[in-house]
Amino acid sequence: MIETTDWIVGGNVWASLGTTASKKSVFNSEILNPAEDTIYTAKIGLMYVSDYYYAASPTYWNYVGNNNSSNDYQAAKPYNWLAGISE
Secondary structure (H helix, E strand, O other): OOOEEEEEOOOOOHHHHOOOOOHHHHHHHHHHOOOOOOEEEEEOOOOOHHHHHHOEOHHHOOOEOOOOOOOEHHHHHHHEHHHOOOO
């Protein structure tokens, strides 16, 4: 069962993070002292594996899992926004 929950979405600002922020200071900035006092109430959506595959550029949609071949899906990582990098 997926329940409705509160999401703190005030986020961070660069001034509170900088380039040397620790995990604890990032957590404190996001959860304890967010940039804005914004709470969004919603249900969580769970992903399918295919959602991850389709988050890459269409060029990679027919590539297969880790098989060390010329069509190995690992090549899509730099072009998959869910991997944290976008094209």
